[in-house]
Amino acid sequence: MITTGGKLWFAITAFAVIAAGVYFVATGRGDDGGAITLLFIGAGSALLGAASVATRDGDAALPGDEGAKEPVVVRDALPAPWPALAALGAGVTIVGFAAGGILFYGGLAIVGVAFAEWMVQSWAERSTADPSYNRALRNRIMFPLEVPVLGLLGVGFIILTFSRVLLALPDANVSTAVAILVASIVTALAFLVAYRPTIGSSALSWMLAIAAVALLGAGVVSGVAGEREIEHHGDIEHADDAAEEHAE
């Protein structure tokens, strides 16, 4: 008997195969690529359908009782973005390998971090049946590494983006005023958060996320706009010397 999961995947298979035929005919039998891609999607979903049928959608009958099912064991797992991060790192590495430059090393670093985090978390969440205990185990090992590294990255991000904004402003005095204004706003908000501890962590997260996106956007726009004309001390002295020579 075909299970529910199997029916879903086999339906996708049938849809992909029919779509491949329709695509091939509709493009005047000129584009093999699209049809082949759809056929491979069909093959992948057929494989998943077969897996669903073979494993009976993960259900296991208890011995001696036809109707009874083994209770599904749900493991309390911590949030795990590491596979996605590792895939991102692999993509960045491949692009960096083709394009050259720092992207390649950045990609390798992302892959390394993802695997290290993944291994520690995988170990921690299998340690006991208590998720809070597992989380504490994981945090005890990783926080001493994560907090300083993330702090450094955060400071670097702020320096890089905000410096682009200050350098793009039309005048040095305006840059100074903006720097003081932003620092004052940050201090005031920090005071507010400290003074009102009832502010929830989600509200705080939203606030920080919005600020980070705004900073990133301003940094990108300013970076594209370019820096204002800045006179270097050497240039000023050179200009003074030239003026004196001209006066003589």
Place this chain on the structure above:
Amino acid sequence: MSITTYDPIGVEPAPAPVPGRRNVMLVGALVATAAGTVLIGAVLGGYLSARDIAQARNQPWPADDAELPNVALFVTYIGLALSAFFAQWAHAAIKMDDRRQAYMATSFTVVLGLLFLNGMSYCWNQLGQVAGASPYATHMYAVTVTHALVVVAAIALWVVVAFRVFGGQFSPRNSEPVVAAVVIWHFAVASGLVIWWALWFVEGGPG
């Protein structure tokens, strides 16, 4: 003087771990295989589309300066096909509880995988194409390097399996990780044969 144990978490004693679900590795391997199938299909579709466009414009495909090393390619891919039998042999040996055969089969599987990578490296060198220099070179490398990475991942999995076989961790009743590795290996072989047909046999034929 009493001795107190150091308890950094403050929960004592810790509850026992929850037993895992069955067939997790096998289902994971099948999901990875399905994802890999779509990946190979996507890069192969890109290659075929680029070929169709080039042929519609009467441009050469493969590039004029590309001379396919058909014999080397055939030997390389037939070696990969042969490795599928060794992978299956490893599983059969585990099911028979024959450790010596399992050692040989896992080792030969890994060695044949490495020989495939060596063969591909030679073929790329013989082709003399540079990625980005022509649509043919770019798409050819996109397909073959993607497949080579799949083989590298399969080899890494088999190295882990081989170490566990040497450690005596598998038995006829506990062979699921070996089955999962066999599934991944068969996928790497099958996708390699499809690529050999689409990229090399159709373009140049055995010569």
